[in-house]
Amino acid sequence: MKERTVAVYRTAKKAVDEFTVPYNERTTILDALEYIRLQEDPDLMYRQSCHHGSCGTCGMAVNGEFVLSCIKRLADIPEDQAVRIEPLPTMHQIGDLAFDPAGFFNEFPDDITYKRVSDVNTDAAVPEDMEHYERFESCIECGLCVTSCPVTVDWMGPAALASIHRMIEKNPDEADTWLDRAAEKRGVEQCTKDFSCSRVCPTGVAPGKRITLLGSMIKKREKARASEEKQE
Amino acid sequence: MQPMGNVSDTHVVVIGGGGTGAAILYDLVQRGFKATLFERGELTCGSTGRHHGLLHSGARYVVKDREVGRECMNEVRILKRIAPEAIEANRGIFVAFTEEEEAYRETFEEACAEADIPTQWLDADELLAMEPRLNPTLRGGVMVPDGTLDAYRLPMHFFAGARQLGAVIRNFARVESFVFEGRRIAGVTVRDLRTGTDETVACDLVINATGGWAGKLAAMADINLPITPAPGTMLAHQGRLVNNIIERLRPASDGDILVPQRGLSIIGSTQWQSDDPDDCRVPDADVELLTNAAIDMVPDFKDTKYHKAWAAVRPLAGASSTEEEGRELSRDFEVRNHGTLDGVEGMLSLTGGKATTLRIMGEKTVDVVCEMFDVEASCRTADEPLPNYRQFFRHGVLV
Numbered sequence: 001m002k003e004r005t006v007a008v009y010r011t012a013k014k015a016v017d018e019f020t021v022p023y024n025e026r027t028t029i030l031d032a033l034e035y036i037r038l039q040e041d042p043d044l045m046y047r048q049s050c051h052h053g054s055c056g057t058c059g060m061a062v063n064g065e066f067v068l069s070c071i072k073r074l075a076d077i078p079e080d081q082a083v084r085i086e087p088l089p090t091m092h093q094i095g096d097l098a099f100d101p102a103g104f105f106n107e108f109p110d111d112i113t114y115k116r117v118s119d120v121n122t123d124a125a126v127p128e129d130m131e132h133y134e135r136f137e138s139c140i141e142c143g144l145c146v147t148s149c150p151v152t153v154d155w156m157g158p159a160a161l162a163s164i165h166r167m168i169e170k171n172p173d174e175a176d177t178w179l180d181r182a183a184e185k186r187g188v189e190q191c192t193k194d195f196s197c198s199r200v201c202p203t204g205v206a207p208g209k210r211i212t213l214l215g216s217m218i219k220k221r222e223k224a225r226a227s228e229e230k231q232e
Numbered sequence: 233m234q235p236m237g238n239v240s241d242t243h244v245v246v247i248g249g250g251g252t253g254a255a256i257l258y259d260l261v262q263r264g265f266k267a268t269l270f271e272r273g274e275l276t277c278g279s280t281g282r283h284h285g286l287l288h289s290g291a292r293y294v295v296k297d298r299e300v301g302r303e304c305m306n307e308v309r310i311l312k313r314i315a316p317e318a319i320e321a322n323r324g325i326f327v328a329f330t331e332e333e334e335a336y337r338e339t340f341e342e343a344c345a346e347a348d349i350p351t352q353w354l355d356a357d358e359l360l361a362m363e364p365r366l367n368p369t370l371r372g373g374v375m376v377p378d379g380t381l382d383a384y385r386l387p388m389h390f391f392a393g394a395r396q397l398g399a400v401i402r403n404f405a406r407v408e409s410f411v412f413e414g415r416r417i418a419g420v421t422v423r424d425l426r427t428g429t430d431e432t433v434a435c436d437l438v439i440n441a442t443g444g445w446a447g448k449l450a451a452m453a454d455i456n457l458p459i460t461p462a463p464g465t466m467l468a469h470q471g472r473l474v475n476n477i478i479e480r481l482r483p484a485s486d487g488d489i490l491v492p493q494r495g496l497s498i499i500g501s502t503q504w505q506s507d508d509p510d511d512c513r514v515p516d517a518d519v520e521l522l523t524n525a526a527i528d529m530v531p532d533f534k535d536t537k538y539h540k541a542w543a544a545v546r547p548l549a550g551a552s553s554t555e556e557e558g559r560e561l562s563r564d565f566e567v568r569n570h571g572t573l574d575g576v577e578g579m580l581s582l583t584g585g586k587a588t589t590l591r592i593m594g595e596k597t598v599d600v601v602c603e604m605f606d607v608e609a610s611c612r613t614a615d616e617p618l619p620n621y622r623q624f625f626r627h628g629v630l631v
Contacts, residue, residue: 049281055384
């Protein structure tokens with residue numbers, strides 16, 4: 001196995017510690033952190049759960065890029081580049097690379113659902129007692145979009161707004177109620193259309209596009225309401 | 233140990249923030265105990281979150297063990313009711329790709345019937361109509377009520393329930409040692425990784441819910457706990473190819489389950505044995521083995537892109553020295569009272585178990601706790617829907 005040096009941010013010294021880690025073509029940033037914790041420093045703090053990009057816990061900044069550490073491969077960083085691992089800057093830091101995502105989750109409305117109709121083999125037969133196959137939403141709530149967003153005012157942020165757009169896609173009948181939420185002061189109007197949220201999303205949710213679509217829906221509704229008033 | 237008159241005065245410390253710890257903690261506070269959970273890392277960071285996500289109807293185990301099969305089926309019914317948002321409630325299909333597998337049908341269906349697991353035989357045409365990407369050489373398959381669970385969000389539902397009812401949850405807090413009063417454990421010393429400081433927390437009972445690490449933790453109290461950490465590899469590719477779980481109609485072996493989850497296809501798993509639960513690096517050979525196994529079942533898998541290979545440790549109850557013996561160890565769980573078994577009062581350990589049975593593991597453990605402290609409170613975790621996992625974070629940051 002090859003070896004390489006990685007620099008990891010440590011809260012206690014407000015600076016990085018350097019470690020040498022073995023790696024092959026599959027080794028991820030999270031694997032490297034696991035090696036460091038188990039072989040070098042059991043006190044190293046970072047979040048992790050699923051190890052395959054589904055739970056959304058392990059977001060970090062690697063050389064300034066916001067990634068899920070469990071799927072970001074060390075071998076994909078050119079060998080002549082140093083590797084610097086830091087916590088996601090906008091999250092509530094609790095130590096080293098770990099954060100508490102309470103603030104992030106608080107932006108999601110309570111009644112956002114997490115399942116959808118499956119989008120593959122849509123013509124396939126289903127068991128008699130089922131209407132359709134189902135799956136979890138693509139958004140894994142990792143917060144990378146929120147971290148990458150350049151908007152600095154207090155607002156709902158791309159993840160929560162994308163989830164509202166998904167609710168409208170799933171339940172067109174409830175569009176009005178959800179648009180009311182998106183049209184709040186802390187909602188769509190704060191978006192500056194930077195689209196960094198869509199670029200950084202590890203599961204292709206495209207929050208930027210969804211926020212734009214919400215904006216169009218809100219405008220269309222305003223127009224419709226205005227012309228209704230005129231007619232009256 | 234003296235039974236406590238007032239339930240709420242009894243303080244139970246749960247060690248291990250995985251699915252088992254989550255279910256125990258929730259059940260404890262629901263039955264009126266004071267409870268604190270310590271986890272050395274982030275919640276679910278051990279084996280729990282790394283699960284491939286197969287919600288077991290029990291069919292995989294039922295030929296070998298009817299009771300484990302029956303218990304899984306019952307838990308599937310309950311979990312779909314109390315945590316529907318954490319389950320892709322499609323089906324599982326045990327497919328017969330070979331003559332040998334087709335011949336296993338009768339044994340399999342009989343065992344399922346005895347354990348109350350509903351089955352439906354699908355002939356080749358029916359099966360391909362449901363799952364068009366399956367290898368068309370198949371001969372048919374048995375449909376069972378398996379599904380896909382979210383290995384992170386399902387336990388977080390239990391943590392949300394526990395937190396709502398006042399449980400204290402401490403992540404990044406590592407238990408360093410036990411505090412003894414004679415032969416009785418009276419507390420734990422914990423290092424808070426956030427602050428780097430040690431503190432002692434008094435309690436009436438410690439529950440070791442550390443899964444594959446249970447032997448290591450028990451050794452800190454000079455207890456020999458027979459447990460076999462048995463890691464296995466899983467492989468995820470990008471692209472969902474099927475909607476139902478695809479399994480092979482034969483006794484459980486390597487590379488025989490393909491789990492669709494979100495936009496991924498996950499093939500599992502392998503099994504080896506390790507002295508150290510922390511050492512579960514993926515053997516190179518496993519990736520090729522699993523890739524080929526997936527292609528055997530669903531040929532389109534070869535056109536999908538590698539996403540991740542990872543390993544997790546199963547906490548098999550009992551000791552075994554060979555891998556063949558390991559495969560024979562039951563997937564059942566056991567609550568061990570070290571007072572009666574080892575002469576160390578004030579500590580229970582859980583060994584064995586599976587993701588699907590987290591709730592019933594909690595129930596049976598807290599039944600033992602109630603008996604120890606002479607408390608009459610029946611389990612309600614099967615009856616009441618859990619709060620959504622996002623509610624966990626509604627109570628503010630953990631401190």
